Amino acid sequence: MAAEELPSEFDVVILGTGLPESVVAAACSRVGQRVLHLDRRSYYAANWASFTFNGLLSWIQQYQEEPQPKEVQDWSSLLDEGEELVYLSNPDSASISNLQVFCFTSEEDEEEAQSSDLPNPTEEKAVNEDTDVKPSADSNEEATTEKQETVGGAEEEQLQVTPTEGEEQDTDKPHLSTAQSQLEPTRKRITYAHLVKEGRRFNIDLVSKLMYSRGSLVDLLIKSNVSRYAEFKNVTRILTYRNGNVEQVPCSRADVFASRQLSVVEKRKLMRFLTSCMEETEEHQAYSGRPYLEFLCDQKLGDNLQHFLLHSIAMVTEDTPIEEGLAATRHFLRSLGRYGNTPFLFPLYGLGEIPQCFCRMCAVFGGIYCLRHSVDCLVVDKDTNRCKAVIDNRGQRISCSHFVVEDSYVGKKAAAPRRLLSRAVLITDGSVLPSDSDQQVSMVTIPPVAARYPVVKMVELCPSTMTCIPGTYLVHLTCQSAGSAYEDLAPVVTRCFHTPDSPDQENRPSVLWCVYFNMVDGSGVELEGHGLPSNVYVCSGLDSTLGHEYAIRQAELIFQKILPEEDFCPPAPNPEDIIYDGENPSTPAGEEDEDGAGEEGKREQSQTQE
Amino acid sequence: MTSSSAVVLLPELLRIHDQRKRCPAQLWLCPLDEVTYAYQVVISPGTSPCFASTCTGHHTCRQRLQSSALLSLWASLLCLFQFSVSMEDYDYLFKIVLIGNAGVGKTCLVRRFTQGLFPPGQGATIGVDFMIKTVDIKGEKVKLQIWDTAGQERFRSITQSYYRSANALILTYDITCEDSFRCLPEWLREIEQYANNQVVTILVGNKIDLAEKREVLRQRAEDFAEAQSMLYLETSAKESDNVEKLFLDLACELIREAKQNKLDNNDTAPMPGEGKTISYLSCCSLM
Numbered sequence: 001m002a003a004e005e006l007p008s009e010f011d012v013v014i015l016g017t018g019l020p021e022s023v024v025a026a027a028c029s030r031v032g033q034r035v036l037h038l039d040r041r042s043y044y045a046a047n048w049a050s051f052t053f054n055g056l057l058s059w060i061q062q063y064q065e066e067p068q069p070k071e072v073q074d075w076s077s078l079l080d081e082g083e084e085l086v087y088l089s090n091p092d093s094a095s096i097s098n099l100q101v102f103c104f105t106s107e108e109d110e111e112e113a114q115s116s117d118l119p120n121p122t123e124e125k126a127v128n129e130d131t132d133v134k135p136s137a138d139s140n141e142e143a144t145t146e147k148q149e150t151v152g153g154a155e156e157e158q159l160q161v162t163p164t165e166g167e168e169q170d171t172d173k174p175h176l177s178t179a180q181s182q183l184e185p186t187r188k189r190i191t192y193a194h195l196v197k198e199g200r201r202f203n204i205d206l207v208s209k210l211m212y213s214r215g216s217l218v219d220l221l222i223k224s225n226v227s228r229y230a231e232f233k234n235v236t237r238i239l240t241y242r243n244g245n246v247e248q249v250p251c252s253r254a255d256v257f258a259s260r261q262l263s264v265v266e267k268r269k270l271m272r273f274l275t276s277c278m279e280e281t282e283e284h285q286a287y288s289g290r291p292y293l294e295f296l297c298d299q300k301l302g303d304n305l306q307h308f309l310l311h312s313i314a315m316v317t318e319d320t321p322i323e324e325g326l327a328a329t330r331h332f333l334r335s336l337g338r339y340g341n342t343p344f345l346f347p348l349y350g351l352g353e354i355p356q357c358f359c360r361m362c363a364v365f366g367g368i369y370c371l372r373h374s375v376d377c378l379v380v381d382k383d384t385n386r387c388k389a390v391i392d393n394r395g396q397r398i399s400c401s402h403f404v405v406e407d408s409y410v411g412k413k414a415a416a417p418r419r420l421l422s423r424a425v426l427i428t429d430g431s432v433l434p435s436d437s438d439q440q441v442s443m444v445t446i447p448p449v450a451a452r453y454p455v456v457k458m459v460e461l462c463p464s465t466m467t468c469i470p471g472t473y474l475v476h477l478t479c480q481s482a483g484s485a486y487e488d489l490a491p492v493v494t495r496c497f498h499t500p501d502s503p504d505q506e507n508r509p510s511v512l513w514c515v516y517f518n519m520v521d522g523s524g525v526e527l528e529g530h531g532l533p534s535n536v537y538v539c540s541g542l543d544s545t546l547g548h549e550y551a552i553r554q555a556e557l558i559f560q561k562i563l564p565e566e567d568f569c570p571p572a573p574n575p576e577d578i579i580y581d582g583e584n585p586s587t588p589a590g591e592e593d594e595d596g597a598g599e600e601g602k603r604e605q606s607q608t609q610e
Numbered sequence: 611m612t613s614s615s616a617v618v619l620l621p622e623l624l625r626i627h628d629q630r631k632r633c634p635a636q637l638w639l640c641p642l643d644e645v646t647y648a649y650q651v652v653i654s655p656g657t658s659p660c661f662a663s664t665c666t667g668h669h670t671c672r673q674r675l676q677s678s679a680l681l682s683l684w685a686s687l688l689c690l691f692q693f694s695v696s697m698e699d700y701d702y703l704f705k706i707v708l709i710g711n712a713g714v715g716k717t718c719l720v721r722r723f724t725q726g727l728f729p730p731g732q733g734a735t736i737g738v739d740f741m742i743k744t745v746d747i748k749g750e751k752v753k754l755q756i757w758d759t760a761g762q763e764r765f766r767s768i769t770q771s772y773y774r775s776a777n778a779l780i781l782t783y784d785i786t787c788e789d790s791f792r793c794l795p796e797w798l799r800e801i802e803q804y805a806n807n808q809v810v811t812i813l814v815g816n817k818i819d820l821a822e823k824r825e826v827l828r829q830r831a832e833d834f835a836e837a838q839s840m841l842y843l844e845t846s847a848k849e850s851d852n853v854e855k856l857f858l859d860l861a862c863e864l865i866r867e868a869k870q871n872k873l874d875n876n877d878t879a880p881m882p883g884e885g886k887t888i889s890y891l892s893c894c895s896l897m
Contacts, residue, residue: 004764044769052803200803228739229771349774356769363760364739370765575740 006370006392009399010036012562013390015088015375016406018046019548020539022358023555023569024404024562025367026226031566035367036398037359040374044359046406047095047206047519047541050352050467053199056425060515063096075377075391083388086378086532088409095408095520095541097420098484104499105512107192190429190471190512203350203467204425206519207542208459208476210235210443211345212331213338217354217548218345224569229357231348233441233465234340239433240312241446241496246433249312249445252341262304270305277329284326292325293318312445315546317455331547346441346459349466354548361572378403380533387533402562403536407522410538419521420481421544422454422488428473430509432460432496439464449491454479456492457546472512480544485516523550537561700744700753704864705775706857707757707805709797710782711790712764715816718847719782720756723857728848745861752861773804778812778860783831785815785844786823791831798838810863812841814856819846 011033014025021037022045029035043049051059076085195202211217211232221227238249250259256267287295292314296306310316314328335343347353363369379389379397389399431440444458461467461474468474475497477489494502498510522540532538537558543550559568708716721729724741740757757776762768773779781797783790794813801811813835815826828844835842843859845852 006765044767231775349771353771353774356771360760360762360769360772363762365737366761368764369762369767371767373765572739573737575738576742 006036006373006396006398007368008397010034010368011400012036012402012404013375013398013400014038014404015040015390015409016046016404016539017041017044017355017359017371018048018406018539018541019355019358019551020555020558021046021404021406022355022362023220023552024537024539024558025362026224026358026365027555027559027569028562029362029365029367030224030569030572031563032365033563035362036400037362037367037369038373038375038392039371040393042372044371045352045355048352048355050203050205050350053195053202053204055199056202056204056515057196057199060099060101063099063517073376073395075395078391078395078397079379082382083379084382085391086380086387088375088377088405097518098486099515099517100486101513101515102499102511103192103513104510105190105192105195190469192513195427195469195472195513198469201466201469202427202474203352204474205351205467205476206423207351208423208457208478209351209548210459210546211347212547212549213335213340213343213345215331215335215547215549216552220552220569221354221357223571224361225572225574226357226361226569229360230353232339232345233348235342235344235346235441235443235459236340236437237433237435237440237442238312238342239442239444240307241444241492242307244495246444246496248433249308251313251343252337255341266302266305269299269301270308273299273301273305273309274329274333277326278333280326284322287322290322291318292316292320292322295322295325307447311447311455315445315455315457342443344443346461346465364572375405375409378533378536385533386535401535403533404558404562405536405538407538407540408520410532419524419544420518421521421542422477422479422481422483422485422516422518424475424477424485424489424493424514424516426475426477426493426497426514427468427512428475428497428509429471429512431462431473432458432475432509438462441465444496446492446496449495452482453491454482454488456489458492458496473509478544480521481518485518489516700751702750702861702865702868703753703755704777704861705755705757706778706780706860707773707776708780708782709759709763709768709801710780710814711784711787711793712761714782714784714787714790715847716780716782717758719780719814719816719845719853719856720758722847722850722853724756726850728850743857745858747858747861747865750865752865754857754861756857768800770804773801774806776805776809777864778810779805780812780814780856780860781840782814782816783826784817785826785828785831786817786820788825791826791834794834808867810841810860810867811838812843812856812860813838815842815844816847818844818851819849 012025012028012035014021014035014037017037017039025035025037039046041049043051043055072087079085221230238251239246240249241247247261248255248259250256250262250270253271256262256270259267262270284295293306293310296309301309309329310318310325313332314320314325315332316325316328320328332343339345359367359369374393375390376393376395377391378387379391380386381388387400387403389397390403391397431438431442432444433440433442439462440460441462442460444460446456446458448455456477456479458478459476461476463470463472465474477492479488482488490501493499493511493514494505496508498505498508502508520541521544523543523545524540539554539558556568559566708720710716718728720741721727724743738758739760740755742753742755744751744753746752757772759768759772762772779801781794781801783794785791801809813831815828815831818824831844832842841859841863843852843856845856847853
């Protein structure tokens with residue numbers, strides 16, 4: 001079956017199944033283009049993917065292995081006159097670096113075995129930390145634990161960290177175990193073996209983003225009917241880290257009134273400020289070009305409100321200009337109350353679902369999908385400098401009018417130094433702010449913990465988002481890199497969680513397992529250029545913002561370049577509205593569909609059902 | 611907690627909210643009651659079945675909504691009206707997903723069942739996401755939503771999201787094609803990885819009208835199905851043999867399980883994709 005040949009003629013060939021590529025694929029296919037969508041990986045969504053726990057472990061292993069230099073095959077025999085080959089680069093491991101894994105829970109399921117001599121489960125943990133303190137990745141991956149970590153150059157850094165960890169732990173261990181045993185004597189430890197066994201039920205995203213309820217992604221999902229493939233949950237609360245505590249940020253009007261942190265005066269001030277934000281006023285113009293913070297200060301809102309407004313609502317830094325700050329505040333407020341108390345939605349089973357939903361839409365309209373399949377080079381017409389065809393990794397020549405490619409395949413041609421994102425993913429055993437409900441989805445904003453540290457965005461997902469197992473929380477941390485992911489984010493992790501590095505935080509949730517890595521922030525990459533033909537479009541990877549605005553705008557731009565006349569993702573017909581030719585409709589016609597989707601569906605059906 | 615646990619389904623919510631055309635600043639300032647009332651209508655699980663359905667009444671409601679004055683009261687009333695309409699539409703909604711090699715007749719099975727015809731020729735799946743048929747089982751209306759692979763099985767590239775929240779899987783092979791039978795373990799691995807644990811799986815050997823070309827003996831397939839604790843059935847989409855039985859048996863089995871689950875987890879709120887209780891099926895449905 002895998003040996004089946006691909007068709008050799010398409011309108012659009014797309015390489016890479018990340019979000020922007022998938023949206024372009026769906027949009028082109030929807031308006032009748034013949035689309036071939038490939039990915040060299042064995043999974044969908046590229047760096048936007050979600051993995052099971054075991055899937056993530058193999059992904060880690062893959063990045064810890066030395067990338068094998070790919071043999072460049074000479075396909076010039078497939079060329080016609082007046083054509084030349086442009087080779088794509090070997091993208092492996094270019095976009096992920098500084099990978100570090102830590103396991104702070106016991107490796108094996110030994111609770112029962114040890115329970116007689118160690119009745120206190122936390123003590124067991126402390127003992128196990130002795131053996132685990134060298135950041136061990138995985139009992140199944142003995143080969144990789146040897147050459148721990150690091151694709152980039154974090155090896156030295158790692159060596160520094162390990163001893164300090166050991167020291168701290170030795171000195172603090174007695175204190176730790178007694179203190180915690182008093183607090184929570186019955187807390188059941190989740191072992192590493194348990195995580196592996198239940199690993200299938202994790203869906204761990206490589207990127208961490210949220211969907212603004214009125215953002216372009218949600219609008220597009222609704223407009224195109226792609227939303228029927230996914231389900232969503234509200235982010236239930238916005239939190240912030242302040243003065244060493246995690247606090248809830250009052251968000252909706254109801255929150256503001258219910259808030260116990262705010263005085264009556266503050267409540268009134270906050271409401272008035274937010275209302276005034278919605279429209280451009282002369283006062284705002286007077287501050288033009290100056291920082292948003294300055295404007296906030298002059299409003300005499302007080303420290304509380306200023307913190308909430310700057311870090312949690314606008315989510316900008318202290319030197320962001322007022323225009324940007326106000327725009328961010330408005331975006332937040334606009335999305336508020338559409339689906340719930342916060343402006344954000346999160347897809348069940350993780351963000352990796354979203355590109356797949358667009359891929360399904362593309363396939364439904366005839367797009368052809370093939371994973372584990374790549375493109376080696378482009379066939380370029382010398383006269384017109386246009387890409388006429390691509391040659392895949394099996395030497396098949398596939399002609400196309402347009403070629404869309406993920407930026408990592410042209411990475412080496414962009415010489416500019418790349419910005420990076422720092423990411424951490426933690427599996428913890430409790431929420432950073434326990435509440436009545438244990439099914440809270442929280443967005444946590446963390447201002448710089450010290451000078452020169454970045455602002456960190458943290459998303460805590462509960463098991464009902466279908467991303468982690470009961471009894472655990474999945475925590476994503478993201479920031480723009482100042483150093484390696486570990487350098488940027490470990491200070492935040494030790495402040496908010498209980499790890500061997502922060503033994504005095506025993507009332508905070510414990511980290512069971514975590515991974516740090518850096519990803520390339522592609523938000524500066526141009527769509528065209530790169531010395532490539534004019535009908536080749538490059539999709540940049542991720543960006544550091546919380547929403548999906550950047551990716552969607554990019555997809556729309558590429559679509560408009562390919563098909564300037566066509567509508568971007570018109571609604572797909574409802575299955576119940578489709579009527580087939582030459583038969584008595586067994587379902588009632590959707591004749592009143594006001595946007596014409598039903599009509600269109602019928603027309604298309606009659607075309608395809610010869 | 612109740613409102614936060616509800617699964618949000620986008621398009622239906624949009625239909626309600628956009629009628630209201632309130633700017634966000636007003637949302638902040640409008641009376642508290644109105645806001646919470648809107649949430650109750652929109653988000654509480656008790657009322658969400660109306661969003662699950664796309665019954666014909668829906669279209670009329672939508673149009674009336676759009677032309678009517680943008681009063682929240684109106685919207686809510688109509689919504690409640692919709693709710694009552696759609697409650698009569700069906701008692702159960704199940705998502706059934708077809709998998710199996712390309713060319714084994716998955717699409718033909720669906721079209722035979724939903725439309726009573728056998729499409730001649732190939733490649734008719736374009737533009738169709740899933741087909742719907744409502745059947746009557748012992749006086750209960752069961753709406754079956756039957757999803758096809760959209761051709762992604764051709765190069766072994768089915769999206770994981772295709773398997774999410776499926777209630778039943780129909781694993782199909784072609785009795786005249788040994789190869790399609792040999793691929794079954796691969797498909798089972800995929801099921802194990804992505805589908806939820808309690809999914810009902812049925813193995814179907816299609817094309818029994820071509821008995822003279824049979825390559826896979828019935829006994830062999832039965833043994834295989836038994837070893838994997840699957841149900842087994844042989845069908846012909848062309849002659850319409852066993853097709854009706856396949857889907858009706860499946861519907862009965864799903865109802866039985868749903869009732870069982872309801873008894874089992876009376877008090878615990880089901881998790882989407884995990885439980886198959888009635889409340890999940892009717893409230894947090896798939897559309």
